[in-house]
Amino acid sequence: MAFTSESVQLFLAVLDQGSFSAAARALxxxxxAVSMAIGHLEAELDLVLFDRSGREPRPTAAALSLQPQARLLAAQLQQLQAQALALTQGLESRLTLAIAxxxxxxxxxxxxxxxxxEYPLLEVEVLAAxxxxxxxxxxxxxxxxxxxFERPSLDGREGFQEVxxxxxVAVISPEQLARTLQPGQDGGVGLREDQLTNTRQIVVASRDLATIDTRFAYARHCWRTDNHIAALGLIEAGLGWGWLPQSFVRGQIAAGTLVQMPFDNLTNRLELWVDVVWSKERPLGLAARRFIALVSADREARKLLAATAKVL
Known part of the structure; x- marks a missing residue:
């Protein structure tokens, strides 16, 4: 086999350095030894890679044609070596992230x-659940x-980092809001708790019917979905109200297809921390530890940016 990791390295060194002697110094x-190795490579390939008629060797058309693939192979070998080293340091073969x-x-x-x-060969799996x-x-x-989201109570099996x-915000379609308001009420008067609990709610919930987060499920009659996009569609269709991220429904509120529900004796705002959570019962791999460090650093950077913006 003509091309090996060593011969590719030599070939690219001569191309980059412009001479056998300069390539030798770099390596x-x-x-x-460099001249002889290139000669052996040319003999095995039955190609002239460098024109030696001048003072310094010049790459031939064949060498220039092979150069892109040689550089690609060198980069892949470098990634492979880095991945092998990372595996010895505890890098998992796949990182799976489950996201609400x-x-x-x-x-x-x-x-x-x-x-x-940092780990280009790492396999990553992102699951929404x-x-x-x-x-x-x-x-x-x-x-x-x-x-x-932050959990109602701490679980001793879990470690977590706020990110x-x-x-x-509680949202509803304008048509559904009009039906929900009691006779004599108008859009400027807030809904009370009894109206909220007696109006069908769309809840993003577990696929296990016995599991539901009571922080988000207020109504006596709930429709469930495991997907926030489905929840949005049901709410926009006037089939119920529901809690959805403010950033997710901002466009629909601006367009008038949804409205924030006016409450009389409740706040229409649930601010919750978002955590990255791991199990204390299993050791974390290198990629998981690095991801936690990165999201923590990203949070600190955003806090500093916000503080700077306030000062300005």
Whole structure:
């Protein structure tokens, strides 16, 4: 086999350095060894790679034609070596991140992009699942990390890091709001608790019918979905009201297809912390630890940016 990792390195060194002697210095070898190795490569390929008629060897058309693939192979070999080294340091072969569907627009993509640059051969799996299901996947070992809202109570099996906060608002279609208001009320008067609990609610909930987060399920009659996009469609269709991330429904509110529900004795604002959660019952791999560090650094950077903006 003509091309090996060593011969590719030599070939590219001569191309980059412009001479056998300069390539030898760059590689820590003697010029005669580099010249001889290139000669052997040319003999095996039955191609002239460098024109030696001048003072310094010049790449032939054949060498220039082979150069792009040689550089690609060198880069792949470098990635392979880096991946092998990372594996010896505890890098997992795959990182699985389970995300509550309402948080798919949260701050997790930028840290993941950095992780992909640092470990380009790492396989990553991103799964969207209702919060209870995402945590169940975490504890079952199906996911390495879960990105979820803060939990009502602490679980001793879990470690977590706060990464951001999210504001949920109760939204409803204008037509549904008009039907919900009691006779004599108008849009300037808020809804009371009894009207809220007696109006059908659309809830993003676990696929397990026995599991529901009572922080979000107010009404006596609830329709369930495991997907925030489906919840949005049902609410826009006038089939109920529901809590959704403010950032997710901003466009619909501006367009008038949804309105924030006016409450008389409640606040229409749930501000919850967003956590990245892991299981204390299994050791974290290198990529999981790095992702946690990256989301933490991203949070601090955003806090500093916000503080600077206030000063200005």
């Amino acid at each position: 820590g070898r003697v010029p005669s 569907p309402e948080l798919l627009a949260a701050q997790w993509r930028s840290p993941l992009a950095t992780l992909a640059q 209702p919060q209870a299901d995402a945590l169940s996947m975490l504890h079952a070992g199906r996911a390495d990390l879960a990105l979820v 951001s906060s999210e504001i949920l």
